[in-house]
Structure formats: C-alpha cells, structure tokens
Amino acid sequence: MSRLISSKEEHKYLQVAEGIEQMIQDEVLRIGDKLPSVRVLSDEYGISMGTAFQAYYHLEGKGLIEARPKSGYYVRFNNKRFPGIPSATAPEPVANEISTREMIAQVFSGITAEDRINFSLAAPSVELLPAAKLNKSVVHALRSSRHHCLNYEDIQGNPDLRRQAARLTFNWNGQVSADEIVVTAGCMEALVMCLKAATKSGDTVAIESPTYFGIFQLIESLGLKAVEIPAHPVTGIDLNFLEQSIVRFDIRACVFVPSFNNPLGSCMPDEKKKELVDLITRHRIPLIEDDIYGELYFGRQRPKTCKSFDREGWVLHCTSVSKSLAPGYRIGWCIPGRYLERVKELKLMHTVSGTTLTQVALAHFLSIGRYEYHLKNLRKALHTQCLRYTQAIVQHFPEEVRLSRPAGGFVLWVELDQALDAHRLYQEALKHQVSIVPGQIFSASGHYRNCIRIGYGRRYDETVDYGLRLLGGLVKKMAKK
C-alpha cells in the first residue's frame, strides 16, 4: 500500500499516526477506546481518506490499535504497559579463559530444524527477503561472467562488490575506497581475521556483557582472555569502566557491537561512539566493531558507526548481508584500517578467497539499487514484529518480567525471576518443540542464568503467539515450584 502514495503523503500519514500514538502514550486515548472514524480523521487533519486509512494501518501494524469488524478502530495496547528494562550487571572484572562450549553446541545442534517454533535465531525468516530478485541476480551473474563464476575470485574480494560495499559506507559518513575493504565469509570470518590481525595469543580483550557467544568462543579459540565490560540496556558500554579496565588489565583490543548489540538490542548514541573512538585512539588500542545490525534501525536515521569517527585507522569495521539480505550467501566484509595488509594475508591463508558466484550476484543486486528498497521494507517489518512479540510477552509472561527495548535488530532480551534457570526453561520448551537461547551463554562468568533471548525474525502469526503463550506458561509453572 505504502508504495502507492508519494513520499510527501507518506510523511503526512506518519505525522498523523505519531500524533495518535502520543495520545495513546499519554492515556488521552485508553485501551479499549474507540478511535474516530476514517472520515472524521480525514476532516480533522485535512488529509485524504486514503492517508487517514494509512495512518490507522500503520498503528494497527504496530499492534497499538485494532480493527473490529463493522465497528471501527479501537486502542489495543499502551506502550506504558511495557515492563521494566533488564538491569545492567556489573560483572566482576576478572580475566577468564572462557569455556561455554557444551551449552552452545547443544543449542546450535538443531538450529536449522524446521519442525520447531524457532525463537533461537537472530536472523530474518525467508519470507522477509527478496528471493526472486536475488535469484535474478544469480542468473545474471552466471550469464555475464566469462568464466561462469567458476574461477577463483580476487583474494581481497570481487572488485565490483567492494565498490558497492564502499558506497554503502556513505550511509554512515564513511569515506572508504574499495581498496580498503576485504570481503569475507560472513561477518564471523571478518571478526576472526580482524581479531587475529590485531592480537597475539595470550592477549586480553575487552568485550561487552552480555555479548554474542560467538565472540567468546572465538576469543577462546585464539588463545585470548576476555574482560567483560558492563553494557547499559539502552546506551551500551560503560566507558569509565572500560578506561579503568584498559589500564588495570592491559587490554590489547576491544570487540564491541555498538549498534543493536546482540542480545540487548542497545545502541550507543553517536556522541558516545565518538567518545569511545577518542578513548581507544588515545590508548592506541584496536577496536573491532561488529556492525552487522547497523542497517536494521527502527528510528528515523541510521546510527553512525565508530568507524565514522575513526581518523587514525584504529577501528576495524566488520559487517555482512547475512542479517539483512541473504544469510545463506555467507558474504561479509571488513574495513580493517591500519591492519589491512595483515587481514589480506590472513584471508589468503585461511580460505584463499570467497565464493565467486554469490559475490558477483550480490554486486549486481547492490548495483541496481534494490537493496535500499528492500531494507526500508525490512526495517518496517522488523519494527512491527518487535512490537507484536513484546506485546505477546507482556500478555503471556508473569508481570515481574523485564524486557529490553531494541532500537533495531532481531532479538528481545527477557529477564525472568531471579530463581529461574534459563537452561532448564530451554530444555522444557524444547520438549514442546519451541526453541529459545538461554542467557547463560552470553556471559563468560556465569551471569544471566535468569535471562533468555527471543528472536523475532519470524513474522508474527498464530504459531508464534502459541509459542510465546506456551513459553509464558512454562515460566509461570517453573516459578511456582
């Protein structure tokens, strides 16, 4: 529908919708209240009937209002009903050799099983992805390549793809040339290469707490030690704590997810990112910035990256299209700053070069401008899903539950009763073919036993509602024991 109205009109319906949202927020309109008819709304605001409908559709999509047949629109939910946000833990700053292998192996052994209600992925479900257009780009790649995409690709990555990746950095004021970029097998390989390039065995590395377990495992596998820096559920890393730890633990590198941290969904404000870059530049410490979720913002503007403020090449920026376009392509890239040459060497050494076909196809897809259009739709869909999942959790879970407010990305972080063991909940849920990720695996020091991560990449439907209701029931049952 939104495709049919001009961007000026679009602006109008959003203004109207925001006005109504504010009234719901302020409880001028209460849950259950009937909203003005579309005709009245159109008269009141001096907008077309179409635009008025559009405003209501928008609010309905967000789960704030609902249409009742032959009756009109009613207020359904008030954001004030949102539960408290999870607490920022201040983990004991002890350098650990991490080992959380078993639990992770268990959670991931059935990650692609299709007979489950899968809340354990932090990725979009396939119906949110532009499959037909991507397939056209694959066929185009096969036809246009003189060697049918069978030859080894350039070690640094397909040059056209690197040019497109460089163009995407404009979104965050990056001024990067194709020569400064190295294409990798997803963001994970980018992190591996950058971390290997910037550290040596035995070094101590700062990470956020909670943080993506893949980062722990990586740190362990490279023979590094981790210091956990507490992160605020809304604004991210505690910079004072970080600066103290740098001195105290002789930290040699940082690995952070400044925009839409997994699992918190928090986003460091731009000015705080700048402060962080100033801090690590002053200490001459490389910062590996995982920006895999950066394009999936719910606000009006893309957040800046740390790389946006990097003047001396200490930031190694990593990202991919695995979360935003094509998980199965396994294409990511990094901008390693002063570690460029070393990262290129490591790429040659570890995987030689990336898959030619998917790189050529992606370069084509990006060059015809489909990505921006797709991202716009994806952001809207994810924001809506985030709100619907939130509402369902509020409805089905015990009242004392605390819940993150993701500003982007794919996951909700749910803090449950102190006594509850998330790993037990995970096991119970699995018996009912529902999968979540227990909080324990997001910490190296045994924190977050009472937290779970719920991915909302799947479109909200009755099955999802059933799954969340079931989870809520299990939590209530376990709390009673």
Place this chain on the structure above:
Amino acid sequence: MSRLISSKEEHKYLQVAEGIEQMIQDEVLRIGDKLPSVRVLSDEYGISMGTAFQAYYHLEGKGLIEARPKSGYYVRFNNKRFPGIPSATAPEPVANEISTREMIAQVFSGITAEDRINFSLAAPSVELLPAAKLNKSVVHALRSSRHHCLNYEDIQGNPDLRRQAARLTFNWNGQVSADEIVVTAGCMEALVMCLKAATKSGDTVAIESPTYFGIFQLIESLGLKAVEIPAHPVTGIDLNFLEQSIVRFDIRACVFVPSFNNPLGSCMPDEKKKELVDLITRHRIPLIEDDIYGELYFGRQRPKTCKSFDREGWVLHCTSVSKSLAPGYRIGWCIPGRYLERVKELKLMHTVSGTTLTQVALAHFLSIGRYEYHLKNLRKALHTQCLRYTQAIVQHFPEEVRLSRPAGGFVLWVELDQALDAHRLYQEALKHQVSIVPGQIFSASGHYRNCIRIGYGRRYDETVDYGLRLLGGLVKKMAKK
C-alpha cells in the same frame, strides 16, 4: 570420439597404443620414423580401422607422434629425452618460525590478472570445466529449494552434499558416513580446522620439503613450528627420517600431501601410505592428509589415501572440488576422524556455515553422476598437457635442466642451474607478462632457490609455447651472466 566406442574397444586401442609407446621408448621406433599406416596397423593387430585411428590419436595427444599432411604418422618424441629428475634435498632438520610472507604476497597479488601467460596457478583453466552442466545445477538448486538457498546451511554442511562426499570415498576404499564429514570453504579451510583441532600453539608439526607454501603460512599463523621432512620426487616422504624426527623434535602432528604433492607431483605408493599410517598410529600422532589432487591421477587407478588404512581415527582427511571441478565454489570437506567434534565447533566459530547455494548445486551435480564422466576427461586432458609442457621445456630450456615426472595433478617442478635465482627469473618473466612461482616459497629454510614451479592447467597452445620458449630464453640468458 572416445565416447563412441565401447569400453572393450577402448581397452584395445589403449593396448595397441601402449605397445607402440614401448617401441618408441625402446628406440625400436626412433624420432622421425614413419609409423605403419592405419590400414596396416588394423591388419597387424586384428583391430578395426577406427580403433587403429584411436590408438594414433591417443599417442598424438600425448605428443609422442605427429600426423604429417598426406603422409602419415611419424615419431615425434621419445620419453628417454626426459631430463633427470630433481634431487631430493635433505633439509637441515631445524625447527623454524617461518616467514616467507613478502614473496608470497608478491606472487599472489596479481594471480587473477588476465593479461598474463599464467603458469603460476595449480588449477584447471575454465575450458576444462563442465560450466554449462554446473550452471544447470545452480538453477536447479534455486528452483528446488523451498527457501531459495537463502537460509543458513547446516553447520556441518548440506546433508545431501555430505552423502555425495561419502559416496566418493568408495573410490579409495573409504567407508565413511555423511555424519563423519564436515564441509568447509575449500580444502584450505579444511586444513585450518584440522590443524587447529589437532594442535595447540607452540607445537611442532612435520611437513614435506618442498611443500605448498599455504601450509607454511598456516603453520606460522597458528603459532606452530615446522620440521621439514625430505620427500623423494617420485615416492614421497622419507619415513625413516620422519620417525627419527618424531622422537627428536617431539612432533605433535603431520601435514602431508601423499598423492601428487604440490610442487613435486610425487605419489607415495599405497603400501608406503599404509606404513606411514602404521607409524603415526604407533606414535599416536594425528596426520592431516591433504588429498586435494587425489582424483587427478594419470595412471590406471586412483591411488589409495592414508585414510584408506586408518583404523583408529588418527588420519584427518581433507579434500575439495577446487582443483577438479569448480575453484570458485570454494567447497571442500574433511573427515576428521577422532577430531570430528572439535572440527565442528571450530567451523561454527570461524565461518558459521558454508554458502548454501553452491553446496546445494554441487550436491545435485554429484548426484546425477556427471562428476565421474567429467573427471575421466579432465584426467586425460591434464596428462596430455603435462606431456606437452614437458616436451616444450625439454625443447626450450638448457640441457642440464632437471624435471619432475608428475603422476597426477597440475604442476611441473623444474630444477635449474645451481647459480640461478628463481626469484630473479620470476621478476624478469613478469616484465614479459609471463608468471611462474619461484621455488624459494616452497621451503621454510631457504631451499630451492634454483627451482621453479610451472602449472600446466591451461590447455597447450601457441601462447603457452611462446611463454615456455620465452622462459627458456631467459634461463639461458641468466645462466651466461
């Protein structure tokens, strides 16, 4: 042509051809001699005219005879003219921290440049690959996948692909199930994962000398030390030397290329492979077996692998289709034996999973039986190219040149005058847009300064002949100085 005759007939023409080859070898037929006409041949051997022609085509393909217009067939080359084989160096068994980075980076910086006569790749040129059939499998993959190959693939690798890979192990008496296989980003990632799984930082690892430089770099990057074990140009690794070194240097793992070692092209006889496996099993040392060239044999039978003789899981078998089918797909796999679980963990950690699309396409291609047919043609083509390149080198290079006799694979190893510096030759040749690989980078201890590696993956034609003549000229010129 060979497609048109039955396999029984094929056997006949090969018998006849071998008979003639032997006569040339024994100088019963000398260079310049006229061969019997096709009719006479057919009468003499009691074969059809077609089969007689086939025998001559075969010998012509090998470069041993030539057709002269309106005159008949003549002997062109005698294998006795082959130069001596390169000497087996016995490198000082000193454990080194390897650093040959700069030269390798230089050689590989322009590896995909298309304006060169490229003898520096150990890979098939694209006209030897079944591009159209592979593309059909890609399109089939896109159409048959419910999620358009956009979802993350199984971490261990696509199950159908693993079943096909398990089936391929029948070729060497392997009895491996799909569950024992981990799909990787080419053979290189398989080596990385296996080496990481089987060693820890600081360990000493045995490698062949000369050996593929990628293996050195990898060893360095993992903080390991290398001990070079001398390899015979025909029969491979010196097992006595290996056993002594195991004790003397506390070797914790071996990384060998037992079939068609790069750069020597040597192949350990099957019984020697068995001895090697007995040896490492006795010492409880993991053997990482790089079998990437195993299917590309020139003889009648595929050589066995070390894994064929492995009863206790100490052999970690690694291979890929990069050399035999689709370099750009970046698909390999390993059978890690007792290190299976650790390799699966590392795979999740380092690249999560492989590219879905190319895995599904490859599984399809393998399932329809095209691979065997293609391999048969590829082996023939490579054997022919190997012989033609050899003949050209004999013709254009100084007489004292020594030359390997590859029994399979893609490369010739050329030993030049002691005084010649291969890296200087590399630089000189590059000025004329001809690229080779200097021998230095195949050793960690500065051996092979007077050797070069020449890849014959490109079909023999006038450009190749020009390139080899140019190289020979440069060698002669440098020798005079």
